[in-house]
Amino acid sequence: MERADVVIVGASAAGLSAALTIKRNKPDAKVVLFRKVEKTPVPCGIPYIYGTLKDVKKDIIPDEHFSSMGIDIRVAEVKKIDKEKKEVFYNGDSINYNKLLIATGSIPFVPPIEGIELGNVYAIEKNPKDLQVIEDKLGGATDIVIIGGGFIGVEMSEQIAKLKGDSANITIIEMLPHCLMAAIEEEFCIEAEEQLKKLGVNIFTNSQVVKLEGKDRVQKVILKDGKWIKADVVIIGVGAAPNVEIAQKNNIPFDKRGGIIVNRFMETEVKDIYAAGDCVQKFSFITGKPAGIRLASVAAYEGIVAGNNIIGNRVENKGAVGAFSTKIGDVALGSAGFTRISCERENIAYVAGEFVGPDKHPATLPDTYKDMKAILIFRKDNGKIIGGHIKGSSMAGEMVNIIAVAIQAGLTAEELYLMQIATHPLLTGSPIAHHINRAAGDAYFKLKNL
Amino acid sequence: MERADVVIVGASAAGLSAALTIKRNKPDAKVVLFRKVEKTPVPCGIPYIYGTLKDVKKDIIPDEHFSSMGIDIRVAEVKKIDKEKKEVFYNGDSINYNKLLIATGSIPFVPPIEGIELGNVYAIEKNPKDLQVIEDKLGGATDIVIIGGGFIGVEMSEQIAKLKGDSANITIIEMLPHCLMAAIEEEFCIEAEEQLKKLGVNIFTNSQVVKLEGKDRVQKVILKDGKWIKADVVIIGVGAAPNVEIAQKNNIPFDKRGGIIVNRFMETEVKDIYAAGDCVQKFSFITGKPAGIRLASVAAYEGIVAGNNIIGNRVENKGAVGAFSTKIGDVALGSAGFTRISCERENIAYVAGEFVGPDKHPATLPDTYKDMKAILIFRKDNGKIIGGHIKGSSMAGEMVNIIAVAIQAGLTAEELYLMQIATHPLLTGSPIAHHINRAAGDAYFKLKNL
Numbered sequence: 076m077e078r079a080d081v082v083i084v085g086a087s088a089a090g091l092s093a094a095l096t097i098k099r100n101k102p103d104a105k106v107v108l109f110r111k112v113e114k115t116p117v118p119c120g121i122p123y124i125y126g127t128l129k130d131v132k133k134d135i136i137p138d139e140h141f142s143s144m145g146i147d148i149r150v151a152e153v154k155k156i157d158k159e160k161k162e163v164f165y166n167g168d169s170i171n172y173n174k175l176l177i178a179t180g181s182i183p184f185v186p187p188i189e190g191i192e193l194g195n196v197y198a199i200e201k202n203p204k205d206l207q208v209i210e211d212k213l214g215g216a217t218d219i220v221i222i223g224g225g226f227i228g229v230e231m232s233e234q235i236a237k238l239k240g241d242s243a244n245i246t247i248i249e250m251l252p253h254c255l256m257a258a259i260e261e262e263f264c265i266e267a268e269e270q271l272k273k274l275g276v277n278i279f280t281n282s283q284v285v286k287l288e289g290k291d292r293v294q295k296v297i298l299k300d301g302k303w304i305k306a307d308v309v310i311i312g313v314g315a316a317p318n319v320e321i322a323q324k325n326n327i328p329f330d331k332r333g334g335i336i337v338n339r340f341m342e343t344e345v346k347d348i349y350a351a352g353d354c355v356q357k358f359s360f361i362t363g364k365p366a367g368i369r370l371a372s373v374a375a376y377e378g379i380v381a382g383n384n385i386i387g388n389r390v391e392n393k394g395a396v397g398a399f400s401t402k403i404g405d406v407a408l409g410s411a412g413f414t415r416i417s418c419e420r421e422n423i424a425y426v427a428g429e430f431v432g433p434d435k436h437p438a439t440l441p442d443t444y445k446d447m448k449a450i451l452i453f454r455k456d457n458g459k460i461i462g463g464h465i466k467g468s469s470m471a472g473e474m475v476n477i478i479a480v481a482i483q484a485g486l487t488a489e490e491l492y493l494m495q496i497a498t499h500p501l502l503t504g505s506p507i508a509h510h511i512n513r514a515a516g517d518a519y520f521k522l523k524n525l
Numbered sequence: 526m527e528r529a530d531v532v533i534v535g536a537s538a539a540g541l542s543a544a545l546t547i548k549r550n551k552p553d554a555k556v557v558l559f560r561k562v563e564k565t566p567v568p569c570g571i572p573y574i575y576g577t578l579k580d581v582k583k584d585i586i587p588d589e590h591f592s593s594m595g596i597d598i599r600v601a602e603v604k605k606i607d608k609e610k611k612e613v614f615y616n617g618d619s620i621n622y623n624k625l626l627i628a629t630g631s632i633p634f635v636p637p638i639e640g641i642e643l644g645n646v647y648a649i650e651k652n653p654k655d656l657q658v659i660e661d662k663l664g665g666a667t668d669i670v671i672i673g674g675g676f677i678g679v680e681m682s683e684q685i686a687k688l689k690g691d692s693a694n695i696t697i698i699e700m701l702p703h704c705l706m707a708a709i710e711e712e713f714c715i716e717a718e719e720q721l722k723k724l725g726v727n728i729f730t731n732s733q734v735v736k737l738e739g740k741d742r743v744q745k746v747i748l749k750d751g752k753w754i755k756a757d758v759v760i761i762g763v764g765a766a767p768n769v770e771i772a773q774k775n776n777i778p779f780d781k782r783g784g785i786i787v788n789r790f791m792e793t794e795v796k797d798i799y800a801a802g803d804c805v806q807k808f809s810f811i812t813g814k815p816a817g818i819r820l821a822s823v824a825a826y827e828g829i830v831a832g833n834n835i836i837g838n839r840v841e842n843k844g845a846v847g848a849f850s851t852k853i854g855d856v857a858l859g860s861a862g863f864t865r866i867s868c869e870r871e872n873i874a875y876v877a878g879e880f881v882g883p884d885k886h887p888a889t890l891p892d893t894y895k896d897m898k899a900i901l902i903f904r905k906d907n908g909k910i911i912g913g914h915i916k917g918s919s920m921a922g923e924m925v926n927i928i929a930v931a932i933q934a935g936l937t938a939e940e941l942y943l944m945q946i947a948t949h950p951l952l953t954g955s956p957i958a959h960h961i962n963r964a965a966g967d968a969y970f971k972l973k974n975l
Contacts, residue, residue, distance in 0.1 A: 092957045100970050117887045120950045133889040136955075360945075375956035376945045379966070388973065390943060398947035409947055437567045439583040472952025473923035476961070477930055483944055484934040493840060494933055495810075495826045497848035497859055500570045502922025505586075506825035507542040511926070516829070520550050523838065 078171040079107040081385055082163055084153045084321060085178035086110035087118055087201065088371040089352025089378035091141065093176050096382025098144045104386075107147045109165060112202045114138075118371050121199055122227065124206060126234030131207045156325040158345050174347050174385045177322065177335060178378065181315035181353035181369050186222075190287030196309040199227060209310070216308040217243050220296045222284050224249030225257060226401055228312035229267060233403050236274035246277040246304050248296070253280055258399050259410045260450050260464040270404030279304075315369050317354045330356055333365055339391040341381035349385060351377035360394035360483070361413060361461050362421055368395040398479040400472045409475025412482045413452055413462035424455035425462075426525075428488065428518025434468040436498070436505035444468035449510035451478065451491070453518045455525070458487040465510065470503070477511050488522055491515035528621040529557040531835055532613055534603045534771060535628035536560035537568055537651065538821040539802025539828035541591065543626050546832025548594045554836075557597045559615060562652045564588075568821050571649060572677065574656060576684030581657045606775040608795050624797050624835045627772065627785060628828065631765035631803035631819050636672075640737030646759040649677060659760070666758040667693045670746045672734050674699025675707060676851055678762035679717060683853050686724035696727040696754050698746070703730055708849050709860045710900050710914040720854030729754075765819050767804045780806055783815055789841045791831035799835060801827035810844035810933070811863060811911050812871055818845040848929040850922045859925025862932045863902055863912035874905035875912075876975075878938065878968025884918040886948070886955035894918035899960035901928065901941070903968045905975070908937040915960065920953070927961055938972055941965035 081097055083090045086108050094106050120134040128134055138148055151165040162171050183198035185191060195216075197209050213219065219235055221228045224247050232247045239245065247254065253264035254271070268278055279298065286297040287309060296304045317334030321327070328344045329335040333356035341349045352374035359366040373395045383390045398411040418425040428451045434444040447467025453460050463478030465471040481491055492515040498506045531547055533540045536558050544556050570584040578584055588598055601615040612621050633648035635641060647659050663669065669685055671678045674697050682697045689695065697704065703714035704721070718728055729748065736747040737759060746754045767784030771777070778794045779785040783806035791799045802824035809816040823845045833840045848861040868875040878901045884894040897917025903910050913928030915921040931941055942965040948956045 088956050095957065096966070099966070100973070117950065117955065119948065119956070120887050120890075123890065123950050127891065128887070128889060134887055136887070372945055372948050372956040372959075375962075376943065378957075379943060379962075390939070393943075396945045398945055400947045400949040400952050402949065402951045407952060411947060437570050437578070437584055437586070439578060440570075440573065441577065469952055470920065470923050472947070472949055473920050473927065475947045476927050476953075477923065479947055480927055480930055480934075480936075480941075480944055484930075484936060484940070486930075486934060489840070490934070491930075493826065493829060493843075494930055495822055495846045495848055497850045497861060497922070497925045497929055498569065498822050499850040499852065499922055500567065500573050501852045502850050502857060502919055503926075505567065506538050506569070506822040507545065507828075509822075512825075512829075516546070516549070523550070 076171055080104040080173045081106045081176065082170060082172035083108040083176045083178060084163070085180055085352065086115045086148060087178070087180050087352065088374035089381070090176065090178035091136070092375040092378035093178065093351060093382035093385070094141060094146045095144070096379050097386055098146055100386050102145065105147070107149060107170060109149050109151050109153050111152045113150055114203050116201055116203055116206060118201055121206060122230035122234045125210060125213060125231070126237030131203050131210060135203065154321065154324060156321070158325065158348070161347060174349065176381055176385065177343070177348065177350040177354060178352045179318040179321055179354045182318045183311065184314045184316045185311060186313055188284055188287060190289065190293065193287050193289050194292035195307060196287060196293050196311065198311040212308050213238065218305040219243055219245045219308045219310070220304055220306040221245070221247045221310045221312060223311065223313035224251070224254030224280065225312060225314065226255065226399065229254050229271065229403060230401060231310055231312060232271055232276045233274060236271070236276050241275065244277065244305070245275065246279065247271070248279045248282050248284055248298070250283050251280065254278065258397065259408055260414050261416070263408050263464055263466045266406055266466055267403045267408060270406050274404055315353060319354060333357070340384040340389065341377060341392060342384070349381045351381040358394045360396045363394065366395050368397045370397065370399070372398060396479060396482055398475060400475050402469065406466060407469045407471040409465040409471040411463050411475050411479040414464070415452065418452060423461070425452050426455055426518050426521045427452050428514040428516065428521065430510050430513035430517060432504050432508045432510060432513070434470055434504060436500050436508070440500060447504070447510060449514040451514040451518055453488045453522065455522070458489065458522055459485050460488070460491060474510065488515050488519040492519045526621055530554040530623045531556045531626065532620060532622035533558040533626045533628060534613070535630055535802065536565050536598060537628070537630050537802065538824035539831070540626065540628035541586070542825040542828030543628065543801060543832035543835070544591060544596045545594070546829050547836055548596055550836050552595065555597070557599060557620060559599050559601050559603050561602045563600055564653050566651055566653055566656060568651055571656060572680035572684045575660060575663060575681070576687030581653050581660060585653065604771065604774060606771070608775065608798070611797060624799065626831055626835065627793070627798065627800040627804060628802045629768040629771055629804045632768045633761065634764045634766045635761060636763055638734055638737060640739065640743065643737050643739050644742035645757060646737060646743050646761065648761040662758050663688065668755040669693055669695045669758045669760070670754055670756040671695070671697045671760045671762060673761065673763035674701070674704030674730065675762060675764065676705065676849065679704050679721065679853060680851060681760055681762060682721055682726045683724060686721070686726050691725065694727065694755070695725065696729065697721070698729045698732050698734055698748070700733050701730065704728065708847065709858055710864050711866070713858050713914055713916045716856055716916055717853045717858060720856050724854055765803060769804060783807070790834040790839065791827060791842060792834070799831045801831040808844045810846045813844065816845050818847045820847065820849070822848060846929055846932055848925060850925050852919065856916060857919045857921040859915040859921040861913050861925050861929040864914070865902060868902060873911070875902050876905055876968050876971045877902050878964040878966065878971065880960050880963035880967060882954050882958040882960060882963070884920055884954060886950050886958070890950060897954070897960060899964040901964040901968055903938045903972065905972070908939065908972055909935050910938070910941060924960065938965050938969040942969045
């Protein structure tokens with residue numbers, strides 16, 4: 076009987092980062108990692124297959140790095156677990172484990188709309204074969220509708236617009252007043268929409284799809300208000316649900332909506348079985364309450380927490396922060412933690428500090444993004460940062476990580492205002508006008524003057 | 526007799542940020558700011574006048590923003606202070622102050638080398654007129670020698686190389702084994718030198734200038750080992766000394782090498798006189814010992830600390846961190862806090878964590894910088910980060926600020942390893958391979974396994 080120190084089911088962000096963690100520290104451990112798919116796509120890279128990479132094969136996480144560390148990657152679906160004998164079954168074979176990690180990720184949520192089963196209607200599956208089908212279909216499409224204006228929907232629309240130019244009508248349909256609004260400050264959502272419009276994307280917000288119509292293949296998308304949109308391809312990007320199939324089949328406690336139940340060490344309620352990533356229940360770093368943040372960076376984090384606990388380093392999951400970035404047209408956006416709207420929803424009294432300034436100094440330098448903006452959100456009661464949002468040049472991608480770290484470190488407006496920051500003409504705002512310092516300063520004075 | 530709430534002498538990073546701080550919180554305060562020069566150049570932008578902006582006028586901090594806040598900027602040199610009557614004298618006139626801030630900055634250090642007084646030998650003065658002279662002289666020069674391979678010397682060489690292309694011989698002379706070595710990890714210094722060489726810059730390291738020769742104007746630069754280099758323009762960039770003239774003339778205690786003596790509230794030993802920026806004595810955030818870090822971002826920070834204390838917010842200067850970034854050729858470099866060499870010099874036992882990976886994900890994306898590298902340095906005794914260095918794409922400019930914040934927040938390798946970080950294909954490394962997480966993880970395991 077084959078025996079592994081650690082068996083991991085699932086080879087995306089959580090599974091891979093757990094495997095790396097374990098082998099980094101215990102190079103002799105036998106780590107066997109199962110995945111259903113032939114190759115693992117880079118999940119966040121999927122939209123960029125269509126307008127930038129133009130090849131599904133370019134969006135693959137290479138196995139070599141993991142194999143070279145001795146991680147044994149096997150392509151097979153694991154369905155059955157014998158919890159007593161500590162054995163998993165795959166392809167008619169089986170393997171014993173000392174520790175098991177479930178990292179089966181999520182499945183795209185498919186809303187129960189009439190006609191959703193029609194041809195040419197696609198959810199985004201993290202499987203190269205399915206991604207290739209979408210690429211093939213987009214090639215000949217002239218009327219493309221994207222249902223959902225979250226990150227995946229917005230990025231898909233932007234990339235499809237880049238791919239198709241004026242040769243197709245591209246429409247995005249979002250239920251909320253603006254795209255990206257679940258994660259980003261409203262004014263930045265509007266900016267993202269402006270960028271999409273510049274690329275020719277039609278945007279319907281406050282809109283809901285009630286029906287898809289067509290013969291075999293989709294032809295029309297019908298909205299709640301009676302409007303309809305011509306469609307020969309429909310892409311669904313309305314979120315993801317935890318993939319709990321393996322837990323369900325093997326009696327590992329889970330919550331249908333939230334995911335597999337784990338403690339702060341990523342242990343399930345079954346001895347020696349851990350779970351991490353999109354398949355597990357999450358809670359908010361900020362409120363401690365259940366949260367629906369399914370994100371590769373949270374999954375990677377949980378994989379690291381699980382991996383450490385599996386090898387005996389007792390580290391604790393502190394909850395999901397929700398730190399995002401994206402680039403739409405010429406504008407990069409970053410977001411970490413709470414927005415003003417989420418503060419209001421959670422009844423957290425807050426003060427927001429703002430700053431607008433160039434991303435370089437002097438602003439006469441070539442390619443200066445003149446009105447880069449930061450909005451930082453601090454709790455009124457203790458002055459600690461709980462959210463931050465950046466709009467501007469690509470530097471937003473790492474600037475938001477200053478905010479993410481500040482949130483996790485529990486820094487106050489005063490501390491962030493009084494941070495020494497490296498600045499350089501070509502790379503940042505000026506020493507007297509760095510966005511993070513100045514927005515924190517704005518909030519610091521607002522808090523002082525309350 | 527005219528009377529101001531606050532008089533500030535000096536209008537660069539420290540003076541301006543103090544003025545902004547005071548007016549932001551006390552809009553009715555009368556703040557009068559004196560400067561000797563007609564216009565304030567962006568100090569860190571000076572090298573970019575020559576190869577990028579190509580116009581001294583483009584490297585000016587605009588007065589409008591400050592004037593619109595009601596800051597009264599006057600062009601005049603303040604030499605005399607009546608400390609009893611709390612009065613400063615300028616242009617035959619005078620003004621009373623409630624609080625006075627000295628922010629007179631630094632003056633370029635000019636080494637006592639034979640021939641240094643020859644024509645066409647220039648130190649970098651923060652004065653548009655002097656900067657214009659250099660621009661004019663560079664126009665006709667064919668043999669340009671830069672003495673000093675710190676940030677200013679390296680950036681000047683790079684920009685002059687961009688300006689002159691193959692039409693001039695550009696040589697940089699540095700005493701240490703590598704350029705930038707006082708601030709940056711050695712392997713990254715070598716990378717910067719490679720970039721300079723690609724641009725055609727000749728580099729003499731471990732080299733010292735002993736003499737300049739010429740008739741009236743410089744013609745030769747003589748090195749200690751007897752070599753000589755042809756020169757029609759020499760630029761000196763070997764550091765800056767505190768400008769303590771006003772303190773010296775008015776009996777405000779100062780240290781000739783270190784600068785004006787201040788406490789942690791930026792108060793000099795004279796009642797109601799504060800000082801901040803390059804003109805004051807510094808100490809290290811990391812060791813608490815005197816430090817020679819003269820940097821616009823430190824000056825801006827001290828200006829904010831001074832400004833707050835002037836208006837009655839008791840905030841403390843925690844010492845200079847030393848956070849830098851630059852871009853040389855195609856490579857951006859960031860550095861915060863200690864290098865391995867500075868740990869050794871200070872007898873601090875440390876562990877360094879490293880990670881190399883692409884700046885985007887997947888690495889098949891256009892313009893991916895494949896081997897972006899982070900080196901993070903943690904104390905062995907408590908695991909806290911005290912230094913960090915990044916080499917790679919321009920994103921290094923804000924990545925180093927994650928490190929700067931982590932140092933100031935006192936984060937450990939474990940905390941930084943377990944940070945949730947926003948990632949995006951076009952903007953950052955992947956969620957399982959973000960440089961900061963992974964380099965911190967490397968150090969975490971090294972510390973665990975000690």
